[in-house]
Amino acid sequence: MTINKLGIPGFAVVVTQGDKTILAEGYGYADFENQLIANSNTNYYIASATKSFTALLAVIMDDEGVLKLDDPLQKYFPDLKIDSNLDLANIKVRDLLTHTSGLENGPIGWRVAFSGEYDQSTLLELMKYTKPNEAGYGNYEYTNIGYNIYAIILEKITGKSWQNWMQVKIFDPMGMNHTTAFISRAEKENWLLARPYMVIDSVSRMTLEKKDNTMQSAGGLIITPDDMAKWLKIQVGKGKLNGKQIFPENMIIYSQQELVNIPESERLFKPTHYGFGWLHGEYETHKVIHHFGGFAGFSTHVSFMPDKQIGIAVMVNEALAGDKLMHLTATFIYDYLLEKKEWNDYDETINAFAEKLSEGRKMISAGIIKRNDLPWLLTMPFSEYSGTYQSDEYGILTIQESTSGLKVAAGNLQCVSTPFKNEDSIRVELIPGSGQVIEFHKENNKISGLKYDGIYFTKIN
Structure with a gap:
């Protein structure tokens, strides 16, 4: 079994085709210390795979006239001066979501994703530290800050956070009853949360875990395999779920557009374009729309193949194996459904990966021992x-x-x-x-x- 071979606590796999759920299940442990078994209703943190949800929310807000995608940033930050080469009158809200705004802001990114030291007024004040990024306006440079600024604007003009809007505009209409941007809600309602781990010499709980104040618009959702299946069906079904049109078809098509060219990449599916929270690439001559996510102890793969109406998600709650495992699993499922490979091929690949993973863990362990043996070179008490x-x-x-x-x-x-x-x-x-x-x-x-x-x-x- 994959979990035993790799020595990881667990992971989840979701497979849909058309309006059918082929598989939506958690395997192994959600919580290793307490021996809580993962299942289809276990919540996994999906990190940057959140972006496609936030981008759909932005499309909805645009359609309803709440926050228009073609509004210039100057409208919302009239007194903000960034750089003589960057004019906020030219940068549009949509540029924030396609990573082409040309902006960066380290302090906001640090606080909303890691330290949690902020409130809305603090974020508005920190906007003064916004500066040009290396790519420049109109050029793609993947970052979280565009999505963070979008959330700041949305709360500024509505008085309601992106988390609350997400609940009302996406989760409630879709019946995603166990998906949230609030860790406190999951804990209050006793949801089964997948905990983050790193396996080196043994299974160790990560010291960094998400709280409400670090669940941010570029990476701030927890979701179950069952709810992820609904999300994939909405994408391949162009807004339809269980025979009901939840979102207008043209809205989903609009959200799945190829909008900007991106630099050549050797990542899985070799993406060529980015849209509203989705990368666009190809696998075995088939178009694949996708987004991945990674954070301490969590890795997430979300993708779908429109022409075959196949949707796949893999969510892993272990740091070292996660990125490789999620992609191996997803591509083998595509191969199997496209009738290109059998499951015994998957076993062989996992065995080879397990050997490399074991070698990597030994190197990390040796590095830790070496660092701990260093003398303190502090010159004062x-x-x-x-x-x-x-x-x-x-x-x-x-x-x-x-x-x-x-x-x-x-x-x-x-x-x-x-x-x-x-x-x-x-x-x-x-x-x-x-x-x-x-x-x-x-x-x-x-x-x-x-x-x-x-x-x-x-x-x-």
């Missing part, structure tokens, strides 16, 4: 580094002494640091699996601040 550090853009970062090192926290994020090879520096993984270095700065033989991922934080106490 731990207590001198403890305190609160602040960045106007990125918020608060705190450091406290602990028995095994310095404990570092930034909003929802926290970890215990390990030694680093440079003087007055430590290594942290505030985002699990993504190591960063904190460099401490001194003035008059006292710690005055630190630099984390190139961002300077001033020590305030």
Whole structure:
């Protein structure tokens, strides 16, 4: 069995064809510590696969005249000045959703996806840190910020969050009764949540888990296999579900358009275009519309083949195997339904993947041991580094002494640091699996601040 061979807690698979659900099931464990078995009603976090939902919401809002896709950003941020080469009068709302706005804003991205330190007024204030990205206006550069800014505008003009609009305009009409952008709702109603894991020497729960304040419009939904089947049927059925037209056919067709060319890619399906929250590529000469998602401990594949009316989703709650496993599973299902391969071919491929995965885990384990054996090169007692550090853009970062090192926290994020090879520096993984270095700065033989991922934080106490 795939789960046993790869040594992962579990995953979910959804397969639809036309208006029929062929498979919608969870396998293995949703919650490994408590031995809670995954099933068709287990909620998985889908990360950036959220974008196609948010984009459909934007199409609905445009159709209803609430927030027009062709409105210029200047209409909503009349006093915002970004750069002499970027005119908000030229950048349209639709550009935010197709990754062609030419904008970036690290502070907003950090707060809404990771630290959770914000409210609507904070986000509006942080808009002043928006700047041009490297691609420039009109050119594709994949990012979360366009979807984040869309949500900021929507709440600014309606007084209602994107999460609440999503519930009213998409989930309720579709009968997606176990899909939400609120972790608190799932916990209050005792939904079975898939928890994020990383398997190296053993199964370990990830320290970073989503909360309401980091469920953001570019990556902020949890969904069950049963509800994902409904979403896929809506896409291949052009708005129809169980014989009922939920959304106008022309609205779904509009949302599935190829809108912008994207750079040549070797990713699965070799996408050539992006539209409203969907990538457009090809598999075995068949067009495939798709979007993937990844976050600490979660990987999601969502795709459909319009001409064959096949929809496939794979959701994995393990960090190291997830990306490869979801694509292997999806392509083999396509091959099987297209009568190109048998399931024994899948077994052979999984066996080969399991060997490589085992080798990779051994390398990671060896790296952890090596890092932990490094000596501390801090020139002062731990207590001198403890305190609160602040960045106007990125918020608060705190450091406290602990028995095994310095404990570092930034909003929802926290970890215990390990030694680093440079003087007055430590290594942290505030985002699990993504190591960063904190460099401490001194003035008059006292710690005055630190630099984390190139961002300077001033020590305030």
